[in-house]
Amino acid sequence: MALIKEIDYGTPIRLSEKTVTLSIDGQSVTVPAGTSVMAAAMSLGTKIPKLCATDSLEPFGSCRLCLVEIEGRRGTPASCTTPAEDGMVVRTQSENLSGLRKGVMELYISDHPLDCLTCSANGDCELQDMAGAVGLREVRYGYEGENHVFAKTADGLANENWLAKDTSNPYFTYDPSKCIVCNRCVRACEEVQGTFALTIAGRGFDSRVAAGPTDFLGSECVSCGACVQACPTATLMENKVIEHGQPEHSKVTTCAYCGVGCSFKAEMQGDRVIRMVPYKDGKANEGHSCVKGRFAWGYANHRDRMTKPMIRARITDPWREVSWEEAISHAASEFKRIQARYGRESVGAITSSRCTNEEVFLVQKLVRAAFRNNNVDTCARVCHSPTGYGLKTTLGTSAGTQDFKSVAKADVILIIGANPTDGHPVFASRMKKRIREGARLIVADPRRIDMVKSPHIKADYHLPLRPGTNVALLNALGHVVVTEGLIDESYVRERCDLDAFEQWARFVAREENSPEASEQYTGVPAADVRAAARLYATGGNGAIYYGLGVTEHSQGSTTVMAMANLAMATGNIGRDGVGINPLRGQNNVQGSCDMGSFPHEFSGYRHVADDSTRQVFEMMWGVPLDPEQGLRITNMLDEAVDGTFKGLYVQGEDIAQSDPNTKHVTAGLAAMECVVIQDIFLNETAKYAHVFLPGASFLEKDGTFTNAERRINRVRQVMAPLSGKDEWQVTIELARALGYEMSYAHPGEIMDEIARLTPSFAGVSYDKLEKLGSVQWPCNEKAPTGTPLMHVDRFVRGKGQFMITEFIATDERTGPRFPLLLTTGRILSQYNVGAQTRRTENGAWHDEDVLEIHPFDAESRGIRDGDLVSLASRSGDIALRAEISERMQPGVVYTTFHHAKTGANVITTDYSDWATNCPEYKVTAVEVRRTNHYSQWQEKNFEEDVTLRRIAERLPDAAE
Amino acid sequence: MTEAALTTADAGSAGDDRKAEHLAKLARMAGQIADFFKAYPDAEAVPAVADHINQFWTGGMRDAFIDAYSARPEDLPPLLRRALPLIRPARGS
Ligand code: SF4
Numbered sequence A: 001m002a003l004i005k006e007i008d009y010g011t012p013i014r015l016s017e018k019t020v021t022l023s024i025d026g027q028s029v030t031v032p033a034g035t036s037v038m039a040a041a042m043s044l045g046t047k048i049p050k051l052c053a054t055d056s057l058e059p060f061g062s063c064r065l066c067l068v069e070i071e072g073r074r075g076t077p078a079s080c081t082t083p084a085e086d087g088m089v090v091r092t093q094s095e096n097l098s099g100l101r102k103g104v105m106e107l108y109i110s111d112h113p114l115d116c117l118t119c120s121a122n123g124d125c126e127l128q129d130m131a132g133a134v135g136l137r138e139v140r141y142g143y144e145g146e147n148h149v150f151a152k153t154a155d156g157l158a159n160e161n162w163l164a165k166d167t168s169n170p171y172f173t174y175d176p177s178k179c180i181v182c183n184r185c186v187r188a189c190e191e192v193q194g195t196f197a198l199t200i201a202g203r204g205f206d207s208r209v210a211a212g213p214t215d216f217l218g219s220e221c222v223s224c225g226a227c228v229q230a231c232p233t234a235t236l237m238e239n240k241v242i243e244h245g246q247p248e249h250s251k252v253t254t255c256a257y258c259g260v261g262c263s264f265k266a267e268m269q270g271d272r273v274i275r276m277v278p279y280k281d282g283k284a285n286e287g288h289s290c291v292k293g294r295f296a297w298g299y300a301n302h303r304d305r306m307t308k309p310m311i312r313a314r315i316t317d318p319w320r321e322v323s324w325e326e327a328i329s330h331a332a333s334e335f336k337r338i339q340a341r342y343g344r345e346s347v348g349a350i351t352s353s354r355c356t357n358e359e360v361f362l363v364q365k366l367v368r369a370a371f372r373n374n375n376v377d378t379c380a381r382v383c384h385s386p387t388g389y390g391l392k393t394t395l396g397t398s399a400g401t402q403d404f405k406s407v408a409k410a411d412v413i414l415i416i417g418a419n420p421t422d423g424h425p426v427f428a429s430r431m432k433k434r435i436r437e438g439a440r441l442i443v444a445d446p447r448r449i450d451m452v453k454s455p456h457i458k459a460d461y462h463l464p465l466r467p468g469t470n471v472a473l474l475n476a477l478g479h480v481v482v483t484e485g486l487i488d489e490s491y492v493r494e495r496c497d498l499d500a501f502e503q504w505a506r507f508v509a510r511e512e513n514s515p516e517a518s519e520q521y522t523g524v525p526a527a528d529v530r531a532a533a534r535l536y537a538t539g540g541n542g543a544i545y546y547g548l549g550v551t552e553h554s555q556g557s558t559t560v561m562a563m564a565n566l567a568m569a570t571g572n573i574g575r576d577g578v579g580i581n582p583l584r585g586q587n588n589v590q591g592s593c594d595m596g597s598f599p600h601e602f603s604g605y606r607h608v609a610d611d612s613t614r615q616v617f618e619m620m621w622g623v624p625l626d627p628e629q630g631l632r633i634t635n636m637l638d639e640a641v642d643g644t645f646k647g648l649y650v651q652g653e654d655i656a657q658s659d660p661n662t663k664h665v666t667a668g669l670a671a672m673e674c675v676v677i678q679d680i681f682l683n684e685t686a687k688y689a690h691v692f693l694p695g696a697s698f699l700e701k702d703g704t705f706t707n708a709e710r711r712i713n714r715v716r717q718v719m720a721p722l723s724g725k726d727e728w729q730v731t732i733e734l735a736r737a738l739g740y741e742m743s744y745a746h747p748g749e750i751m752d753e754i755a756r757l758t759p760s761f762a763g764v765s766y767d768k769l770e771k772l773g774s775v776q777w778p779c780n781e782k783a784p785t786g787t788p789l790m791h792v793d794r795f796v797r798g799k800g801q802f803m804i805t806e807f808i809a810t811d812e813r814t815g816p817r818f819p820l821l822l823t824t825g826r827i828l829s830q831y832n833v834g835a836q837t838r839r840t841e842n843g844a845w846h847d848e849d850v851l852e853i854h855p856f857d858a859e860s861r862g863i864r865d866g867d868l869v870s871l872a873s874r875s876g877d878i879a880l881r882a883e884i885s886e887r888m889q890p891g892v893v894y895t896t897f898h899h900a901k902t903g904a905n906v907i908t909t910d911y912s913d914w915a916t917n918c919p920e921y922k923v924t925a926v927e928v929r930r931t932n933h934y935s936q937w938q939e940k941n942f943e944e945d946v947t948l949r950r951i952a953e954r955l956p957d958a959a960e
Numbered sequence B: 001m002t003e004a005a006l007t008t009a010d011a012g013s014a015g016d017d018r019k020a021e022h023l024a025k026l027a028r029m030a031g032q033i034a035d036f037f038k039a040y041p042d043a044e045a046v047p048a049v050a051d052h053i054n055q056f057w058t059g060g061m062r063d064a065f066i067d068a069y070s071a072r073p074e075d076l077p078p079l080l081r082r083a084l085p086l087i088r089p090a091r092g093s
């Protein structure tokens, strides 16, 4: 297997209906209008020498290496900045050109170190390649003149032009002595990433790339890596390449962090990953990445990785390493014993959004066919279950309506309860690009997130609502649309259920839903709400993007339906550039839902009580299946505390850290008699486990992930599982030990079964994924290559269904004891419970959870920046450091839950969404005080980090 | 096995407390569901509430709820009270 190299056309591929035909070196070529001469030549396979051009960036025309001759034109124009025209006759080689190019290269090389043999880019350097391509044989200027190369001048004095390396970023190094000032990095940071962290300081010979104000780590840089990819030399280089040398082979796989689902080339030496480089042909990311996928994969080989199966009788016993056979047969016999004693319903499983579709499918199959109940749930319960319910009710399908690319056609973007620059960075870059092109922006969020204002981005309206009032705000937007006559009447008449529409319109038009009336709840000035509604309804293509700030509320499902109402009423569903799009948290949260992880649904969202569906599964699986839906995670824990639920198989989840009201969760876990954990680390939940089955990281897996745009991407194994077994194999063996036979030779065969059983996946196979790269479901006979846009001519459910969405304030209220509202979220460099990112260098950006608090609230409590403060709710209390921040509004505080030791979920309550029981993470009434000690829970937890994690014959520090 | 059958084994007041807490939770959840549908006319709301519970609650949860409130429906908010007879007991119980 070789290193995968995408073709670099030098300038971006243009889309145009018009084509032009020209002749290059005597060959005729036809390209879309707007294509550069350089890209036209490359489409014939002719590489014109170049340094400052690369096809991820707009042409710049600074290096003058790409000169060509064009008949009828004077001089030698740069081919990267010259558009191809009809009838043009181009020559890319001549004596004259060759002389000019040599001259250019000579100048570059005279101010460049000649240490090619020991350079980290050796083997992958465009400067070296170009010197070769133009046939550079001598450098007449000599190397002794003014230069940026040597720290000292010939006479031993310090060279003022020389700059030391910047090694502040933990993942890459900037070595200014090798810079050719081609500007690619600066443009990548602007055009691709949209952060504008880099500039060229100085002019002429003095010009240097600068990450202001100090160094890379101290700058705005978010470590996305775009500049490193763009750099043609060793100036910006991954530290791993500096350390190990160039990779020799690669495989395309999918990032295992967020729901964007970026494609990467895992570039390897043997079975060692050297670097992850975003893959240009990956449809979700088109060659871009964020710090997590690009750099934060070192956890896969972290010393905390657990690779041996272990068991113990009680959670206070030390773990005992055992063989796979012993661990699996022990788990199976425990489940059998429990079911015999407490009944069939007393055990269940939780599937993981971080595992592949195939692995998830097998776990839910094990529950339904081997446990013979439907007690299976997934962590989507605690994030996007309201999306499933709300979109299915209104539109007929439990997923987002668009592909990511669609945002490039949006005219008005409405972001609600999402923080894309932190949560979904690569998609945020696309969105920012569109906004720089002129799309308008409305942000509804309690905090002033980066999208509200950052370089070259400014929201037209920021609606800083009080946490918990989403429905009131959306109804107010709907009120304006209805009462000001902004309905897209022909769309509604043609595509929606009219009775339901009229019912909704009457409801939303009521005075109590007006912006003026709801201001008392939302705190958002009515005039802004009116203006935002008008903009969304009349500004062209309106696209809604939302996140957990919508779903994780008592009225999460209501909010999703309210957004669907608004989009239908304004005709904003069913074409490019519009839609309602959940930004899904975890890499495979869409997939785990699709795969039948919910207790009431088989794969493809079909209710277990539906006889005809169930019969198909019964026939394929050869056992009778339970027609009664099973328990949700929250119900499992309630029943565990209640004493009726006794055994749980947890696949790659950490509910003791991620789920709300930690004390309730751990009480439930502690009450169980057999908890089986399949994970790569001894996580928080494993403290309560009796069987530990070591899992595999995404680098060790074959399978598929489905991202937030319903795109099924392949995950490819680049190294063997450290535990010696594939995770899906372990599930099969557990099922067998429980007396239910499953047999598959390869995950591809599991996908074949999924396709046979699931109409929306009927056309999916590994063969097809190999050919097409990826497909978006539904993929079946009607749509053999998948479905980028949904609901195009009609809604999946038939007529769009408007729902009445009355605002009902959550029971979680502030009062004298708990006067502030806590809302929770995440940040760019850490991911979810942090189990992976905490075990990488990403701690350089965020090494603890802090409490963001408005200066006003801080001052009235005598809190200064950096103080240890106690954060208390009716559920519990913890201590953490305060960070005073104007991003907050007074009365609202914010924290993340990336660090287990903080225990942010000790604070959150067990209130949940009315329809799906998705927990209300986003609203908790709290009080904040200065303190000088950690909370009781934290002290106990520190202690249990050791006592509940002992492994026999190992020193206690082997775990976290 | 139903909820009721199991919890009787848990004699003593700790068990009763847990059971009461569990029921209170179910009642709260049912109340939230009714709150959503109460914006609709009764003819739609009553079956919608029952249907939601029938679709998403386990048989055990439904039985526990029916057992507890059939005897004292007046403890439930009006819409829930009217939906109670439409809530299906667990299959086979
Ligand atoms: S890593 Fe990304 S954000 Fe940082 S300077 Fe490079 S392009 Fe800009």
Ligand code: SF4
Binding pocket: A178, A179, A180, A181, A182, A183, A184, A185, A186, A209, A230, A231, A232, A233, A235, A236
């Ligand atoms: S750092 Fe690299 S990409 Fe940036 S100007 Fe220098 S050589 Fe070009």
Ligand code: SF4
Binding pocket: A255, A256, A257, A258, A259, A260, A261, A262, A285, A289, A290, A291, A292, A293, A294, A424, A425, A426, A427
């Ligand atoms: S974390 Fe998300 S945005 Fe970042 S590389 Fe992975 S999939 Fe892409």
Ligand code: FES
Binding pocket: A049, A050, A051, A052, A053, A060, A061, A062, A063, A064, A065, A066, A078, A079, A080, A081
């Ligand atoms: S590649 Fe065209 S000027 Fe540099």
